Amino acid sequence: MIEARELTKRYGDKTVVDNLSFTVKAGEVTGFLGPNGAGKSTTMRMVVGLDSPTKGSVTVGGRSYAKHAAPLHEIGTLLEAKSVHPGRSAFNHLMALAYTHGISRRRVDEVIELAGLTSVAGKRVGAFSLGMGQRLGIASALLADPAIVMLDEPVNGLDPEGVLWVRNLLRGLADEGRAVMLSSHLMSETALIADHLVIIGRGRLLADTTVDDFTREASGGGVRVATTEARKLRSLLAGPDITISSSSAEELLVTGRDAREIGAIAAQHGVALYELTPQAVSLEAAFMDLTRDVVEYQSAPADTERKAA
């Protein structure tokens, strides 16, 4: 379990992390979200003692990180980019870390295999692609069989197969009772993996919620329905607390009824539907709404969407 209490980090007069409190619980995947420059990486560095907080504190499994006899066994970390000497092979890198904790060579082979690096374990890390680097980072995070796994942007640079692998891996780790924390600036990606969300912007806590709650609030986007009998369907669906708008003659946007209900009503009355889509896409939009005021590097409006994606 990670517990941050009023964590604050200032560089000169710039406050990067501002009075941040949150908890990462065992058995859950906690998504740590925020736009670029929100202070995610700095927070994670403070968790493992690489940066010291200006104010406040953070504990890992009840103690500050440096006080553990076997820190890597408490929390395994993947920090941003490569924290590896490019001249060393993946195997030797993991071995060097393993020696500090008395971890066996067998365990090193095990995580290499787990990360799918067996065929390149003897290669210099400098020759690795971004994706392979990420896999090596994840392998080192899991090396000491940690109770907590903390990953900074783990899917960065991974191919679709790798993304799926990470997703399943993290789910599995949480199901085994470990605490998993991963940072991302992509809401949609995180919502697929995480149970819990900690959203920050400019170092401040914006939301501490569950994915379910966040999704429920966000999905006020309604259901998009396409039919040639839009007028008829509109009157069939109408009711109190239900709003229906339309952007074209054959399209309705319904809020207040879910897709199932709408489909059933349409079938009952013999209205053919060509499309019935819950507007769940608005997760990303809801996230951007939440963080709009605190985006550190604001881009020109036309760019906004591409940047978020």
Place this chain on the structure above:
Amino acid sequence: MPATALRRNRRPGKHQNLSAAPDPKTPTTPTTKYKVTGIRVLRSEWSKFWTLRSTLITLGVAVFLLVLFGAIASYTYSPDAVATSGPPGPGSSSGDSNAVSLAVTGVSFAQLAIGVLGVLLAAGEYSTGMIRSTLAAVPRRLPVLWSKAAVIGPIALVLTTLGALAAFQLGTPGLDGEKIALSLGDDGVLRSLAGAGLYLGLVAVFGVALGVLLRNSAGAIAALVGVLLILPGLASLLPDSWYDTLSPYFPSNAGSAVYALHQSSDALSPGAGLAVFAGWVALTLAGAAYRLVKTDV
């Protein structure tokens, strides 16, 4: 609290999947076997040292330069050419040549290579980001610095001592019949050659200290060259009386006293030179330790 209880209860289950337990039959004795100890950090740094090609090359170059220049100096020695032979630098300025001073001619080159080796071992971790992995594994940090010093110091000491011996032995036939010829058994010869190794071992540690202190290879190498080669020259701008008093205590001058066969009038004794140079190294190490513990990485 419930969350902790949950973890404790459920953690044994993980051993079926991701277990490190070498003995699957006893999956319930997990947490105690992993522990960071000084010896283990040392083991880790030892392995890091030998698994980088750049370290091995630099180390090889240092020993090669030491042997090569020592042997060449002995073979090209001629009594008429007086003491101007050999490159400028500590060791060559202390009066007339002798078999030992010729054999250790290479020290002034080897010290740069060996110092750079120390710098790379330390500052290289900062420039590559490896330091984050290292310090996440050893969050108390200081054992990393001590281990780096404890690994590179003895390695450099042993190999350069052997190198100095080899240079001397290789050079001996070249001095055959010359007045200055000496053999290993002669007074002070072994002490001087071992002194060269001792000096270079300390230079390697000095490099590590500079690397951790400055966290930047280029800066640390510049500082190394500055202290070992340029400082003595710059200091000659001081008023003579000051210079005469201070110059024996400069790192490089104190260091060259360690491996001089005969103590020259303006230098420290080998023992005092060793103490002074070790003091400089210790001072730099202390600065490095302070920065390592105090500042973020």
